Amino acid sequence: MSKKSHDSEGNKLRKKSKALRYFVRILSAFLGLTVGFCLYWVYIFGGTFVSVPVVNKEDYSTMDLSEGGSTTGGDVTSSWFDGGHTRLYYDPSHPIIEVKQKDPNIENILVFGIDARGTDDYACRTDCMMILSINKKDNSLKIISLMRDTAVYIGDTEDTLGTRLNKLNSAYHFGGVGEMINTINVIFDLDIQRFVMFDFGSAADTIDLVGGVEIDVKPEEIPYINQDLDETRALDGNNSPYVTTSGLQVLDGHQAVGWSRIRYLDSDFVRASRQRTVATAMMTKVNGMSYGQKLQLLNDSAGVFETNMNTADIMRVALNCFACLENREEYRFPEDGTYTVQNDPWMMLIDFDEQKQRINDYIWGE
DSSP states (O other), X not given: OOHHHHHHHHHHHHHHHHHHHHHHHHHHHHHHHHHHHHHHHHHHHTTTBOOOOEEOHHHHHTSOOOOOOOOOOSOOSSOGGGTOOOOOOBOXXXXXXXXXXXXXXXXXXXXXXXXXXXXXXXXXXXXXXXXXXXXXXXXXXXXXXXXXXXXXXXXXXXXXXXXXXEEGGGHHHHHHHHHHHHHHHHHHTOOOOEEEXXXXXXXXXXXXXXXXXXXXXXXXXXXXXXHHHHHHHHHHOOXXXXXXXXXXXXXXXXXXXXXXXXXXXXXXXXXHHHHHHHHHHHHHHHHTSOHHHHHHHHHHTTTTSEESOOHHHHHHHHHHHHHHGGGEEEEEESOTTSEEEEETTEEEEEOHHHHHHHHHHHHHOO
16 A cells, blocks of 8 residues: 555544544533433422322222321421412322323323412312313313312212212312312313412412513402402512502512402403413413523422422423414313302302213314
């Protein structure tokens, strides 16, 4: 081989070696960033995760259903004045019953708020129940309100449903998050396994973290917002200012929560619509944030809400929701004209078979 040929081969080998070293460095940097990002998410959301067992029906039927006990999440050692949050109520007698996901492309998650009056008031009733139905097939998001005064039989399985009608918002009070989710799944034939929980304070804190939400306030709503501000100020010492003008404006966390909880001005149906409006406004605002702002929001929101979703679940659900925001719908059940009213106590009486079919058709299609 000539010297010229030998030098040419050597140059080729050196170039390949150099290219390989660059590739290894790039790959190492990418893996390092990926691992670091994942560890960051684990660190950030470690305080939001609450372990709630999910068992199959066979395991549930053989359980020793002991009374009492609950899991604890969030900062329950501090009062609301000191920034504490009400713990999730989980009764070991009522784990979440495993339900197979009906469609791998459609996931249903329960988001609910509790009517707590302090960090120790955990066995309370739910103030708001919404299902986020994420459809990855057509990139759509459905936000479904479940009316809290709907009359249902409460229980974990069809065999354990009670014989006396109670309001749906009582299921959490009677058996914690497990019995609430199980009741909703049995009554409406749904497949909910994951949840997110807020109390008044944590909902307000979350709204504040995104810089408030833009709401069109009607003149007649102002006194009710300010009345709620007076009530929450006595509970947690917040200093949110009174709302003094109507029209489109940015409300802070406590103002927005007060607006969403208005009930006696019009109806619980309009109230549920306000809650969906606040939820949509929050998601839209987060979606419009820069990457750096989203990271800061993640950092600041650690421990504010309670969920049984792990880090990977939260990442996946957040990305799916943002992808579907432009194609979203809002609805409530029961629908108009599909219930009658019982006045004492006031409850919405429904045809269970009809409502089960309606909500299934709405989520999965006829």
